[in-house]
Amino acid sequence: MAQKLDTAAEKKLKSESLWTISFRRLRKSRTAVLGIIIIILFTLIALFAPYIAPYDPLEQNFIKSFRAPSAEHYLGTDEFGRDIFSRIIYGARISLQIGFIAVFISLIVGVSVGLAAGYYGGWLDMLVMRVMDLMLSFPYILLALVIMSILGPGIYNAMIAIGIVYVPQYARIVRSSVLSVKKKEYVLAAQALGANDFRIILKHVFLNSMAPVIIQTTLSIGRAIINAAGLSFLGLGAQPPTPEWGAMLSNGQNFLRNAPWIATFPGIAIALLVLGFNLVGDGFRDAFDPRLHK
Amino acid sequence: MFSYILRRILILIPLLLAISIVVFFMIHLIPGDPVQIMLGNKGTEEDVARIRAELGFDEPLHIQYFSFLSNLVRGDLGRSIRNRNPVIYEIKNSFPATIELTILSMFFACIIGITAGIVSAIKQYSIIDNLTMVGALLGISMPVFWIGMMLMLIFGSELGWLPISGRISRLADLKVITNFYIIDSIISQNWTALQSTIAHLILPALTLATIPVAMIARMTRSTTLEVLNQDYIRTARAKGLPEKMVILKHVLKNALIPVVTIIGLQFGSFLGGAVLTETVFARAGVGRLLINGILGRDFPVIQGAVIVIASFFVLINLFVDILYSYLDPRIHYS
Numbered sequence: 206m207a208q209k210l211d212t213a214a215e216k217k218l219k220s221e222s223l224w225t226i227s228f229r230r231l232r233k234s235r236t237a238v239l240g241i242i243i244i245i246l247f248t249l250i251a252l253f254a255p256y257i258a259p260y261d262p263l264e265q266n267f268i269k270s271f272r273a274p275s276a277e278h279y280l281g282t283d284e285f286g287r288d289i290f291s292r293i294i295y296g297a298r299i300s301l302q303i304g305f306i307a308v309f310i311s312l313i314v315g316v317s318v319g320l321a322a323g324y325y326g327g328w329l330d331m332l333v334m335r336v337m338d339l340m341l342s343f344p345y346i347l348l349a350l351v352i353m354s355i356l357g358p359g360i361y362n363a364m365i366a367i368g369i370v371y372v373p374q375y376a377r378i379v380r381s382s383v384l385s386v387k388k389k390e391y392v393l394a395a396q397a398l399g400a401n402d403f404r405i406i407l408k409h410v411f412l413n414s415m416a417p418v419i420i421q422t423t424l425s426i427g428r429a430i431i432n433a434a435g436l437s438f439l440g441l442g443a444q445p446p447t448p449e450w451g452a453m454l455s456n457g458q459n460f461l462r463n464a465p466w467i468a469t470f471p472g473i474a475i476a477l478l479v480l481g482f483n484l485v486g487d488g489f490r491d492a493f494d495p496r497l498h499k
Numbered sequence: 500m501f502s503y504i505l506r507r508i509l510i511l512i513p514l515l516l517a518i519s520i521v522v523f524f525m526i527h528l529i530p531g532d533p534v535q536i537m538l539g540n541k542g543t544e545e546d547v548a549r550i551r552a553e554l555g556f557d558e559p560l561h562i563q564y565f566s567f568l569s570n571l572v573r574g575d576l577g578r579s580i581r582n583r584n585p586v587i588y589e590i591k592n593s594f595p596a597t598i599e600l601t602i603l604s605m606f607f608a609c610i611i612g613i614t615a616g617i618v619s620a621i622k623q624y625s626i627i628d629n630l631t632m633v634g635a636l637l638g639i640s641m642p643v644f645w646i647g648m649m650l651m652l653i654f655g656s657e658l659g660w661l662p663i664s665g666r667i668s669r670l671a672d673l674k675v676i677t678n679f680y681i682i683d684s685i686i687s688q689n690w691t692a693l694q695s696t697i698a699h700l701i702l703p704a705l706t707l708a709t710i711p712v713a714m715i716a717r718m719t720r721s722t723t724l725e726v727l728n729q730d731y732i733r734t735a736r737a738k739g740l741p742e743k744m745v746i747l748k749h750v751l752k753n754a755l756i757p758v759v760t761i762i763g764l765q766f767g768s769f770l771g772g773a774v775l776t777e778t779v780f781a782r783a784g785v786g787r788l789l790i791n792g793i794l795g796r797d798f799p800v801i802q803g804a805v806i807v808i809a810s811f812f813v814l815i816n817l818f819v820d821i822l823y824s825y826l827d828p829r830i831h832y833s
Contacts, residue, residue: 346771354793355528462656472645480640
């Protein structure tokens with residue numbers, strides 16, 4: 206009987222890993238769930254844009270220029286008579302793409318660099334981390350602008366620029382978690398068993414540094430979206446007539462007094478989507494925080 | 500303490516050198532011929548040869564870098580390709596505008612952020628607390644330039660309370676001395692100009708302050724909550740100290756230490772945000788200079804603006820670190 210109870214307790218213990226507890230906490234957090242709903246909603250909008258948008262986002266119709274929001278054009282029209290609602294819907298595609306691709310770039314580069322620097326140490330670590338320090342000694346937007354001025358304007362260059370800017374954060378996070386686990390018994394055991402470096406780094410070291418990387422990724426996607434919109438606003442990212450939210454805002458500023466809707470709605474779209482990522486990011490942070498686990 | 504400061508200042512030298520290397524190599528990393536790109540399709544062969552010689556492109560790379568560096572140390576940043584003005588002159592004209600904006604904005608951010616953070620910590624889970632935290636979350640989710648436009652729309656166009664673009668009204672007739680318009684108008688005792696300068700600063704400064712306000716409020720709230728649970732606060736209350744004194748003398752002082760770091764870290768976002776804010780409000784600051792440089796592919800201007808902003812950022816970080824070690828005697832730097 207006693208033995209039976211023990212195995213039951215063991216089973217319970219086994220299934221309650223940090224991950225299980227964390228995801229349960231995340232599901233329980235109302236704000237995080239709201240964030241997830243927002244992100245799913247925008248993803249669906251982006252995927253089904255041609256079915257949702259009532260008009261072609263690029264179609265010009267000068268007779269209908271500067272129409273205020275109405276039943277015909279939910280969010281009004283711009284100076285070329287283009288439907289703003291449709292443009293915002295198509296804009297979701299661009300912003301989500303930028304967010305994911307830029308963060309994917311920084312994730313791949315930052316994580317590899319951080320893993321290598323932390324695991325091998327020595328001169329490689331020294332060199333890599335000094336380069337990261339140098340990158341961090343520039344304010345984010347300034348660094349992105351430096352890269353943009355080398356690459357030239359354009360939406361793909363904006364993705365690359367923003368991707369590079371976030372590399373140091375990942376590199377630092379991953380390196381420090383590598384340093385904290387690399388002398389742990391299970392890593393030493395794997396080394397003693399003759400596992401190769403690649404396998405050890407991937408299976409034992411990287412998986413243990415996942416939590417901060419996930420938090421960082423959700424928060425970075427939101428920031429990447431805002432920064433890309435900023436670059437487009439400055440005329441360096443998406444070029445007209447692309448229905449990109451930042452570019453739409455930049456154009457809308459010219460008509461702020463007479464047609465404020467042109468600049469108002471794209472901004473709300475950016476804020477909502479970024480809010481979604483921030484809510485989920487905060488949720489992850491609380492969920493993974495071992496101090497909050499009871 | 501002194502040796503710590505000295506060491507931090509010594510670290511600055513390689514960092515500033517590294518920044519100068521990055522900025523120098525920027526121009527050489529451009530795919531294609533930088534001179535052709537800078538001139539667009541307008542340049543004649545003569546122009547190309549002249550700018551090539553001016554930028555020293557005919558020399559070997561290391562000699563180019565050393566002459567770049569020695570010019571830099573002497574304050575010579577070359578001439579703008581577009582308007583032929585010395586870059587240092589352009590920076591002298593625009594940098595004060597950015598400093599005025601950042602300082603006022605930081606002032607707003609500290610006042611609003613710290614007050615909001617403390618109030619929501621004291622009244623934890625109240626309506627004020629919830630509103631502040633929702634506001635802070637919205638603050639970091641909204642694009643700065645959009646907030647600027649909305650403020651312009653409400654307080655500029657609709658209500659007509661504040662001016663929405665430029666640094667000063669043309670009617671103010673200010674005699675420019677230092678290019679810091681606030682200082683200039685005080686020196687020349689031109690109170691109309693002072694009033695106009697400040698009025699022109701309010702909306703951009705508030706815009707630029709949104710993200711830092713959100714960050715500072717969140718940080719202040721969490722550190723204040725932590726301090727409120729400490730034994731010495733319970734002791735202070737137990738000995739009958741009025742609540743106001745407890746907050747002002749014991750809570751505030753301890754809660755603000757980590758906030759100083761956040762403020763320092765936010766300085767980068769102030770400088771970065773200044774680029775966007777100056778564009779929205781058409782302020783002729785160094786951020787605007789940089790963007791015009793990038794759009795016009797005017798590399799000497801880009802290099803100059805980047806060096807100035809990055810060096811300033813590094814210096815501010817140093818200052819914050821030193822301030823931090825001074826504020827928190829528990830931290831010992833060996």
